[in-house]
Amino acid sequence: MKHIIIDTDLGGDPDDLCALLLAINSPELKIELVVTSDEHSQRRAKYAKLFLSLVNKEIPVISGATSKSSKKDECFAVDKLISNEYTQIDNDYLVSIQKAIEKNKLTYYVCLGAESNLSEFINKHPHLKDKVEIIIMGGSLHRNRHRAGHNVRCDIKSAINVFNSDWNKRYVLGDVTHKDEILINEKHSFFKKLSSSEKHHLNFVAKSIKYFFNKYHCVFFWLHDPLTVASLIDEKIIKFTNLKLKMNSKGVISISKEGRETLVSESADYKLFWKLFKERISN
Numbered sequence: 001m002k003h004i005i006i007d008t009d010l011g012g013d014p015d016d017l018c019a020l021l022l023a024i025n026s027p028e029l030k031i032e033l034v035v036t037s038d039e040h041s042q043r044r045a046k047y048a049k050l051f052l053s054l055v056n057k058e059i060p061v062i063s064g065a066t067s068k069s070s071k072k073d074e075c076f077a078v079d080k081l082i083s084n085e086y087t088q089i090d091n092d093y094l095v096s097i098q099k100a101i102e103k104n105k106l107t108y109y110v111c112l113g114a115e116s117n118l119s120e121f122i123n124k125h126p127h128l129k130d131k132v133e134i135i136i137m138g139g140s141l142h143r144n145r146h147r148a149g150h151n152v153r154c155d156i157k158s159a160i161n162v163f164n165s166d167w168n169k170r171y172v173l174g175d176v177t178h179k180d181e182i183l184i185n186e187k188h189s190f191f192k193k194l195s196s197s198e199k200h201h202l203n204f205v206a207k208s209i210k211y212f213f214n215k216y217h218c219v220f221f222w223l224h225d226p227l228t229v230a231s232l233i234d235e236k237i238i239k240f241t242n243l244k245l246k247m248n249s250k251g252v253i254s255i256s257k258e259g260r261e262t263l264v265s266e267s268a269d270y271k272l273f274w275k276l277f278k279e280r281i282s283n
Contacts, residue, residue: 002232003030003104005097007064008225009038009113009154011047012075014184014209016112018281019225020048021205023110024057025280028233031059032100035093037113038067038075038154045089046082054201060100063091065116068155075150077212081204097121101131108232111136112225113151119158122165133168137228139253140174141245141264148251149174156251163247163260170240170263172231177224181270185220186213190278202281223277230273231265237273241266 006023010016023029034052036044045063052059090096097117101107109132111118118134138151138159152159162169184191194206213219231238244259253262 001030002028002108003032003100003106004108004110004232005033005035005100006031007035007037007109007111007113007117008044008048009075009151010036010044010051011078011208012212013221013224014205014212015221015223015225017051017205017208018223019112019229020051021055021201022226022229022233022277022280024055024059025283026229026233029229032104032107033060033062033096035062035064035097035117037064037111037115037117039063039065040067040076042089042091043076043079043082047078049089050081050083051201051204054204060096061089062093062096063089064093065114065120065155068114068116075216077215078208080211081207093117094121094124098125098128101125101128105131107132109134110229110232111138111151112228114154115151115158115162116155119155119161122162122167129167133170134162135170135172135228135232136162137172137177137224138174139171139247139251139264140178141253141255143174143178145254146252152251156249159251160247160249163253163262170265172224172228172238172265174224176238176265176268177222177227179222179268179270182223182227182273183220184209184223190281193282226277227268227273230276234272234276237269237276238265239267240264
């Protein structure tokens with residue numbers, strides 16, 4: 001069993017919620033902590049607490065670093081689903097991350113959003129480096145060579161700090177996740193199954209997707225984050241390779257002879273992913 005921390009910007013793109021559910025339903029993983037990133041008034045943490053209550057899971061949830069983007073630029077679509085029950089959530093995220101890591105021999109830190117929490121933790125606790133393996137969903141080499149991805153843009157300074165650190169990390173790049181094979185729209189059989197489900201938590205996922213579609217006038221999203229989590233469950237799902245990379249001041253990565261040796265995704269087995277994902281999500 002792998003002990004994991006999920007660092008997520010839940011409540012925006014619905015793939016974060018799908019990734020959380022995949023991790024919950026996977027016996028190969030034990031979620032030690034959910035910490036939110038790019039926070040606005042703890043709404044992401046409240047949303048996480050609400051969903052965990054629907055699946056009857058008692059997993060610690062901590063409100064992480066406040067968003068560095070303006071209110072108008074935030075990506076949060078599910079205000080109407082948040083319960084008033086969770087009026088205040090602990091926000092001592094550095095202490096909570098430290099405790100979660102110290103109690104196990106090895107912890108996988110799965111970063112699915114901005115790298116603010118992770119960067120701050122790396123700076124404060126360098127002595128814990130050998131107890132952590134970091135998996136980051138973000139960045140791309142070929143898809144967009146002039147603009148960093150959303151997760152990086154949310155906090156470029158932190159992304160650069162993490163990239164330049166000597167901690168053990170790997171990146172699941174947008175070159176592998178921005179693929180038609182894992183694109184979801186209203187006509188997709190996966191979305192239709194969620195919408196028609198009699199299970200309350202699956203219907204909640206479907207509602208979250210609908211709110212995202214309606215708020216941002218977006219008709220699709222990709223399963224970036226579930227693919228990232230799936231790579232921890234079955235290592236055959238994503239093939240990684242070592243490349244020498246650099247990250248510039250805008251958070252854009254590129255191949256460079258003088259760059260850092262970095263483990264990045266090269267390809268993915270989407271059929272294997274879908275087999276696993278469908279089996280686990282339907283539980």
